[in-house]
Amino acid sequence: xxxxxxxxxxxxxxxxxxxxQQEQFLFLIIFTILYTLTLAENxxxxxxxxxxTHLARQPMYILLGNFSWLEICYVSTTxxxxxxxxxxxxxxxxxxxxFLQFYLLFSFGTTENFFLSAMxxxxxxxxxxxxxxxxxxxxxxxxxxxxxxWVLGFLWxxxxxxxxxxxxxxxxxxxxxxxxxPGPILSLACPPLGSAPxxxxxxxxxxxxxNVLFVVFxxxxxxxxxxxxxxxxxxxxxxxxxxxxxxxxxLFYGSIAGMYLAPGGKNQSEVKKAVTLFYTAITPFLNxxxxxxxxxxxxxxxxxxxxxKVGLLK
Numbered sequence: 496x497x498x499x500x501x502x503x504x505x506x507x508x509x510x511x512x513x514x515x516q517q518e519q520f521l522f523l524i525i526f527t528i529l530y531t532l533t534l535a536e537n538x539x540x541x542x543x544x545x546x547x548t549h550l551a552r553q554p555m556y557i558l559l560g561n562f563s564w565l566e567i568c569y570v571s572t573t574x575x576x577x578x579x580x581x582x583x584x585x586x587x588x589x590x591x592x593x594f595l596q597f598y599l600l601f602s603f604g605t606t607e608n609f610f611l612s613a614m615x616x617x618x619x620x621x622x623x624x625x626x627x628x629x630x631x632x633x634x635x636x637x638x639x640x641x642x643x644x645w646v647l648g649f650l651w652x653x654x655x656x657x658x659x660x661x662x663x664x665x666x667x668x669x670x671x672x673x674x675x676x677p678g679p680i681l682s683l684a685c686p687p688l689g690s691a692p693x694x695x696x697x698x699x700x701x702x703x704x705x706n707v708l709f710v711v712f713x714x715x716x717x718x719x720x721x722x723x724x725x726x727x728x729x730x731x732x733x734x735x736x737x738x739x740x741x742x743x744x745x746l747f748y749g750s751i752a753g754m755y756l757a758p759g760g761k762n763q764s765e766v767k768k769a770v771t772l773f774y775t776a777i778t779p780f781l782n783x784x785x786x787x788x789x790x791x792x793x794x795x796x797x798x799x800x801x802x803x804k805v806g807l808l809k
Contacts, residue, residue, distance in 0.1 A: 504664035504683070507593050509586030511577075511673045512768065523581040529780055530574045536783035537563040540793070547796040554617050554637040556793075559786060561641050562610050566779040569603040572596060573674045573775045580673065590664075593675040598656045600674065600775070601699075606648025608706040611744055613640050615713035618740060622733055623720050655698050658691040659684070671764050676771065703751060710744055742785050750774035 544550050544560030580586030620628050662684040670679045677695055724730045753770040787793045
């Protein structure tokens with residue numbers, strides 16, 4: 496991407512958490528362990544869905560496998576860079592690398608938005624239209640839905656990215672964050688900012704709001720349908736699955752809501768860092784646990800994979 500000729504800033508400095516050396520070392524250890532566990536969990540689910548023929552045929556697990564791969568990409572966009580900056584401050588990042596991180600972070604985040612909607616659609620069709628579900632959510636339809644989530648996610652932010660990258664950055668170049676968030680970046684741009692902030696805000700709001708409305712509407716209909724079901728066993732099983740999905744949705748959208756509801760004042764920056772850290776580093780660690788701890792099919796598939804591995808070793 497060609498950047499504006501009048502851009503004087505060639506690199507940014509990420510302030511990070513603004514803590515002392517001992518605290519930074521502690522953060523480095525904690526988030527290295529957390530990142531390793533996050534990768535292990537999500538890689539396990541992705542491989543499990545790919546290798547287990549039973550799971551690989553079911554739309555819900557095709558979506559879950561892609562979601563786990565997405566979480567690997569999502570967390571790897573920010574955490575390795577954060578660990579590097581904790582290990583060797585100051586956090587100097589080039590202009591291009593900063594905008595690349597911004598684009599990847601928001602594209603993966605938007606893709607996650609669409610995957611949450613796709614999973615809500617899958618549960619809606621499975622519970623509200625069980626007889627037509629095999630035809631409506633066939634493997635081909637599911638793969639088309641998966642492709643649409645990825646494509647839409649990565650087509651959502653190129654225009655805001657290009658507009659912001661063409662603004663003049665005359666200095667200072669210090670970003671009060673541990674990643675390249677567009678808010679702090681825009682605060683460093685020299686006026687006039689033109690339409691870039693408005694277009695960015697529209698893209699962010701539309702990406703979240705459309706998916707939130709769809710998810711709430713879908714799960715609302717699902718819950719109403721389950722309340723009318725006379726079969727207690729099926730209702731209990733379906734409610735268990737839906738509660739898992741709603742837990743993941745609540746974690747993701749709850750942390751995003753925290754960004755908008757962060758209090759003003761001198762502590763606003765620290766609150767936003769904490770919220771950003773939660774949805775970029777902690778939720779990708781929690782999501783596999785939520786999906787798999789109470790999922791009997793995943794446990795059974797893991798058992799089959801382990802037995803197959805033992806058989807091969809013999």
